[in-house]
Amino acid sequence: MLAQEFMRNALVAGSFVGIACGLVGWFVVLRAQVFAGDALSHVAFTGALAAAALGIDIRAGLFLATILGGVVMGALGDRARADDVVIGTLFAWTLGLGVLFLTIFTTNGSGSNGTAGVRVLFGSIFGLSSTDVRISVVLAVAAVAVLAVLGRPLLFASLDGAVAAAQGVPVRMIGLVFLGLVGLVAAQATQAVGALLLLGLLAAPAGAAHRLTGRPSLGLGLSALFALVSVWLGLSLSYVFPTLPPSTMIISTAAGIYVAAMSLSPLRRLVG
């Protein structure tokens, strides 16, 4: 399995994407911002298709759109926690724009008609080039670094925003930066599992970790571990059974872990 270059690329990129998603996802779930992550994943779709329609590099559109989307959502919402109606209306429109770009792209574009949309929606982890891999490694490391710096105040602000603000923590600013970070990770995960499925990597491992433990350090570790296991197991399954698409297998594994954690959650009292 490891002899194939596309498989090595997929594993390396997938691992880094998984770790970043697991760590950022833990905070997303803690802050009850899964819906914002959902919206950002759709922004990713529109951004990528806009880039495709304009004929520029898809990655540029992807990252620009999601990071911008995160910041806009943070700015519009109350106390940098966008409320779900604002998110909902904003991204319903974003999807409409995405459809427009898809139409422009498929009517003007040549060659790869139609498949670009599907690739963006459902990912193409087996089609990553070594440049893609390098980019995703660098971005994952950057995201984790930002999170490491931001970690303590972010945790404080997430658990008790009012007290944190009273203590002089810039709660609003942190919320904005965090949503931008979620956007970055979403764009990166779009390349691996696709815009529609990245929510699974963001929400399921983190949700499972939250069900098992309330301790932040342990939870973060578990979340990253679960995401990593999902990627590895999903990729292996898809390699062994080529008819099964890799992104589906990754998400199914993550969902399986979540269900397992749910049935184990009485254990939580023992772990702490």
Added chain:
Amino acid sequence: MPTSSVFTGLSWNPATDVHALFTYPFMQHALAAGTIVAVMAGVIGWFMVLRRQTFAGHTLSLTAFTGASAAVLAGVPIVLGYFAVCGLGALALAGASGPRRSQGTESAATGSIQAFALGLGFLFVSLYHGVLNGLDSLLFGTFLGITSSQVLVLLVVAAVAIALVAVAARPLLFASVDPDVARASGVRVQLLGLGFLLVLGLSVAETSQITGALLVFALLVTPAATAQRLTTRPLAGVVLSVALALLVTWLGLALAYFSVYPVGFYITSLSFALYVLARVLR
């Protein structure tokens, strides 16, 4: 997109243009279906926004895609897949939520359900070879080729959904605004929540046949959110929400008829513009 094949251009004579809209049977069907869907989405969406269940609504709308692709793969009528899988999705969501759960855990569960459902949908699509064009219309909908029997099914389902909400309107409103007090005065909040999710699933399954799984949301959430910006009175809000949904649907269909761009783009953009307008005004 098949839209381009009906591009006839605008004559700039209002009478002939409006007449042209109603000339073809497919356009009559599209307008009828759009009207039914808009009325239902306006009513159900108002309650959905009030109950802050937009995330659940979006998740259900995406399970509609799974249902459709499962039906295509199994060779059964797509309508069946829509309704069956959306019903299952509503049950799963109701199971994942509960009064004792924190908001974060609940949204994590919803997100996991959504991603899993989409993953399954993608699996079904890839198991069923050569459906790439169909995939686009499953996700983004088409208002072309709606048959009169489809319109009839839409009408029946919409009537059932609206009737159910109308019957339960008072306790549902009570339970949505203040669940704790409602529970204390004997309203069966949990049962109502489950029932509402099922109705939401039903209407989403229906709407996605016209707008596609990805755009249901535009009709469900945006007109309702706009209405709630403008008025807090329940009855006026529901009526306004329906009116806005109708307006954007009709305008969107008409614009799509006279241009090459997809109807989903027009409906979402129009409703978003109205929302922004409402936010600026209020």
